[in-house]
Amino acid sequence: MRPILLLVLLSFGSPVMAQIYKYTDANGNTAYSNQPPDGVKAQPLDLPPLNSVQTQPPGPSAPTREDREKPHETYEVLQLTGLPANEALRANNGTFTVNALIKPRLQDHHLLRLLLDDQPYGQPSNVPTLQLVNLDRGEHRLAVQVIEGENVVQQSPAVSFTLLRARAP
Structure with missing residues (x-):
């Protein structure tokens, strides 16, 4: 039995x-x-063997509302380079480039926006080389912002400079 x-x-x-x-x-x-x-x-x-599904260990969870509302971490270095410190900038057609030095590197969801005389200039970009076109001669202030959507995450110190252009005869 x-x-x-x-x-x-x-x-x-x-x-x-x-x-x-x-x-x-x-x-x-x-x-x-x-x-x-x-x-x-x-x-x-x-018949071939039946399909089987392996369970995956839980991965990182989606950010919670509290995580999204936390203040953003700031960048250690955010400044403009490529502008003369003690002399005027000569650009006869008013076009020149400046570079944004940023450390650590720009996060994927952040963009750089140039401020000319405290007003947004051009389109936000993730490229640290920024071009100004046909700028009038005279005194100007430049700064760069790190933005996320419409929110300003961080702003560099403003840099003042004088632009020299040749006069048309």
């Missing part, structure tokens, strides 16, 4: 695999079944 009980218990522990058969029915249609019909030549099919 014990060996029979043991066999019954072991049969429940192993996975059940049903055989699938392919045959042609009386109407000439291809049919499939887990039991071969009587009097019909049925071919057993070798």
